Amino acid sequence: xxxxxxxxxxxxxxxxxxxxxxxxxxxxxxxxxxxxxxxxxxxxxxxxxxxxxxxxxxxxxxxxxxxxxxxxxxxxxxxxxxxxxxxxxxxxxxxxxxxxxxxxxxxxxxxxxxxxxxxxxxxxxxxxxxxxxxxxxxxxxxxxxxxxxxxxxxxxxxxxxxxxxxxxxxxxxxxxxxxxxxxxxxxxxxxxxxxxxxxxxxxxxxxxxxxxxxxxxxxxxxxxxxxxxxxxxxxxxxxxxxxxxxxxxxxxxxxxxxxxxxxxxxxxxxxxxxxxxxxxxxxxxxxxxxxxxxxxxxxxxxxxxxxxxxxxxxxxxxxxxxxxxxxxxx
Amino acid sequence: xxxxxxxxxxxxxxxxxxxxxxxxxxxxxxxxxxxxxxxxxxxxxxxxxxxxxxxxxxxxxxxxxxxxxxxxxxxxxxxxxxxxxxxxxxxxxxxxxxxxxxxxxxxxxxxxxxxxxxxxxxxxxxxxxxxxxxxxxxxxxxxxxxxxxxxxxxxxxxxxxxxxxxxxxxxxxxxxxxxxxxxxxxxxxxxxxxxxxxxxxxxxxxxxxxxxxxxxxxxxxxxxxxxxxxxxxxxxxxxxxxxxxxxxxxxxxxxxxxxxxxxxxxxxxxxxxxxxxxxxxxxxxxxxxxxxxxxxxxxxxxxxxxxxxxxxxxxxxxxxxxxxxxxxxx
Numbered sequence: 001x002x003x004x005x006x007x008x009x010x011x012x013x014x015x016x017x018x019x020x021x022x023x024x025x026x027x028x029x030x031x032x033x034x035x036x037x038x039x040x041x042x043x044x045x046x047x048x049x050x051x052x053x054x055x056x057x058x059x060x061x062x063x064x065x066x067x068x069x070x071x072x073x074x075x076x077x078x079x080x081x082x083x084x085x086x087x088x089x090x091x092x093x094x095x096x097x098x099x100x101x102x103x104x105x106x107x108x109x110x111x112x113x114x115x116x117x118x119x120x121x122x123x124x125x126x127x128x129x130x131x132x133x134x135x136x137x138x139x140x141x142x143x144x145x146x147x148x149x150x151x152x153x154x155x156x157x158x159x160x161x162x163x164x165x166x167x168x169x170x171x172x173x174x175x176x177x178x179x180x181x182x183x184x185x186x187x188x189x190x191x192x193x194x195x196x197x198x199x200x201x202x203x204x205x206x207x208x209x210x211x212x213x214x215x216x217x218x219x220x221x222x223x224x225x226x227x228x229x230x231x232x233x234x235x236x237x238x239x240x241x242x243x244x245x246x247x248x249x250x251x252x253x254x255x256x257x258x259x260x261x262x263x264x265x266x267x268x269x270x271x272x273x274x275x276x277x278x279x280x281x282x283x284x285x286x287x288x289x290x291x292x293x294x295x296x297x298x299x300x301x302x303x304x305x306x307x308x309x310x311x312x313x314x315x316x317x318x319x320x321x322x323x324x325x326x327x328x329x330x
Numbered sequence: 331x332x333x334x335x336x337x338x339x340x341x342x343x344x345x346x347x348x349x350x351x352x353x354x355x356x357x358x359x360x361x362x363x364x365x366x367x368x369x370x371x372x373x374x375x376x377x378x379x380x381x382x383x384x385x386x387x388x389x390x391x392x393x394x395x396x397x398x399x400x401x402x403x404x405x406x407x408x409x410x411x412x413x414x415x416x417x418x419x420x421x422x423x424x425x426x427x428x429x430x431x432x433x434x435x436x437x438x439x440x441x442x443x444x445x446x447x448x449x450x451x452x453x454x455x456x457x458x459x460x461x462x463x464x465x466x467x468x469x470x471x472x473x474x475x476x477x478x479x480x481x482x483x484x485x486x487x488x489x490x491x492x493x494x495x496x497x498x499x500x501x502x503x504x505x506x507x508x509x510x511x512x513x514x515x516x517x518x519x520x521x522x523x524x525x526x527x528x529x530x531x532x533x534x535x536x537x538x539x540x541x542x543x544x545x546x547x548x549x550x551x552x553x554x555x556x557x558x559x560x561x562x563x564x565x566x567x568x569x570x571x572x573x574x575x576x577x578x579x580x581x582x583x584x585x586x587x588x589x590x591x592x593x594x595x596x597x598x599x600x601x602x603x604x605x606x607x608x609x610x611x612x613x614x615x616x617x618x619x620x621x622x623x624x625x626x627x628x629x630x631x632x633x634x635x636x637x638x639x640x641x642x643x644x645x646x647x648x649x650x651x652x653x654x655x656x657x658x659x660x
Contacts, residue, residue, distance in 0.1 A: 025485070140481060147654055148656065150657035151634055152470055152471070152627035152630050152631050153634075153657045154352060154626055154629075210654065210656045211656060212657070280657075285618070285619040285620065286619070287617050288479075288615070289616070289617070290613075290614075292482040297483075300483055301481055320653065323652065324474060324478055324540065324649060324650050324651075324652065326477045326542075327485065327486050327542070
C-alpha cells in the first residue's frame, strides 16, 4: 500500500479497530477517527483500538470535523444495513473522500437496495470519489473469489459455495451471538432473528452478476446447527442436543432454476474451511483448508483494497469493478 | 461476452482452434483468420479449426488483409517468445485492434523482455488499443490466481505454487514432448531443451509484482520425472525407470531470500491438481482438486478476458491490471 495514504477511521468497534491496525501495518497515516460511543470520544485512536501505541488522533463524534482533515480514504465500519449507513456515507463522499466500508449490504446493493445504491453512486460521481463495500464475507470468500475461480471455465451450469467457520476459535460475544448453548426450541425466538449473517443475498447477487446471470429470486433460510456431542470452548459449554450455532443457506434462481447455493455454517465444534464447487465445463472444485479467518480476513481485505479504491474511477463500485485485488500492491 | 464482438483468429494451430471454438460459444463473430500454413490458407476457419461448421471466414496468410475487417479483438496464438511475437503484435495494434495473446512471455514481459514490452505498450497507446498476454499457465493458475487468493491476508512471507498435470490425459504430441518413454540419460539432450514449459519466470515476476515485491533473481531448473512403475497411456508405454515427464521449478528471490516457488510437473501417471500455499499472517492453503485442465482452460481464459480487454485502457496490460476476471460477464 502506498505509504502516503491518509485515512479516517469511521467506527472504532472491534472490526474498525482491526482495520485501523491493518492500515497502520501498511504505513497508512490516520488523520481522524469517528465514533459515537461517549467512552471513546476524546480518547486517542491508538488506545481505543488497542493498537498498543498512541497515534495522536483523537476520536470525535463530529464526522465533519474529522473529515475536514481531507483524508484520501475513509474506513467505514459501523452498521450492516445500507439504508442505515447511507447518511454516514453521503457525509463522507460529500467531503470528497473515498470510502471502503464493511457495511454488508453495501457489498452489492444494486439488487435489494437499488435506490440507496443509485443515490450513493450519484453523490460519489458528483464529488469524484469512489465508494466500495467489502470484507471477507460478504465481499470475497463467497462472491468475488468464486467469480475469479471461474475464469478458466468454458461454461458454468451451477455453483455451490460453502463457508464453515468454527465459532469456537472466535471471541465470546460471537459464540453467544450464534446461539451456542441455547436450547433448540428457543433458537427461533432468541437466535435466528439476531444471529443471522447479513449479506448472503448480496453475495448471491454479486456472484450471479460476476457469472453473467441475473437472479429472478433469492431465498434465504436459517436453522440451528445442533451439537451431537458436548462441546467446550474457552468461554462456554454446549451440551449434546443444544444449539452449537447457525446454518444459513442462500439460494439464487435463474429462470426458475437453482443456480447458486451459498451455504454458511458458523458454530462451535466445526472444522473451518471454504470451498467452491462448480458444475460446468469442466467441473471445478476448490478448497481453502482451514478457511479464511473471519476477523483477520475482513480487516485485511478492507486495508488491501484501499489503494485500488483511491485510484479507481468515481462512483459506487463493487469488487467486480476493481483491478485484481491482492495482499498489497503499490 | 458481448455477442456483438468481432474477432480475427491469428494463428489456427491446436490452441488457436480451441480459442476460436470458445469465442464462437460466446457469440463472437469472426471476421478474419490468419495462418502461415499453406495447407490452411484458403480454407474455411471452421474446417481448419475443426469447429464442425463453416464460418464463411477464409484463412489467409496476409495479416493486413484480415485486419482490414477492423475487428474489435484479435486472438493471437502463434509463438511463445515475446521477441518473436513482437512484429505480429505490432501489425495488429497498428491496425487499431485490441489483442489477447497466448504468447507465454507476453504474460508479464516487463522484467525479462522490457524493451519489447515498452515498444508494444507505446504502439498500443498510440493506437488507443489494449494488448494482453494470458492463458491458464502462465496467466492464471500460478500467478493471477495466487495473487487474488492473497487478498484476505494480513501479510505474506512466502508462497509456494504447485501445478501437477497428468500428461496421460493430454494429446499424444504433448506426451512425446514431455519425454514420456525416453531413457533418463537422454533427458538432458532430447527433452530438456525442447519440452520445457515457457513462462515460469514471467509467472514468478507477475506473482511477485502482485504481492508488492520485486525479484532480484529468478532461477529455473528442469529435471525428469522418473516412472517408479510401468505406465501405459492411450498412445505409449513408459517403463519403470524411464522418463515420465518434466519437473520444472522456478524460484523468485527477494533481497536474497527465496520468497516464491513455482513447482510444475507435467508427466504421465500423475494426479492433476493446482495448489497454493502461503506462509504469512495467517498461513493459507488452497487446492484445486483435479487442477485446471491445460487445453480447455487456456482457451477459456483467453475468450473470457476478451470483453475486459476491449473495454480496458490503452496499452500493454497484464492480468494484474484488468477488473476481476470471470467465466463470462457482459
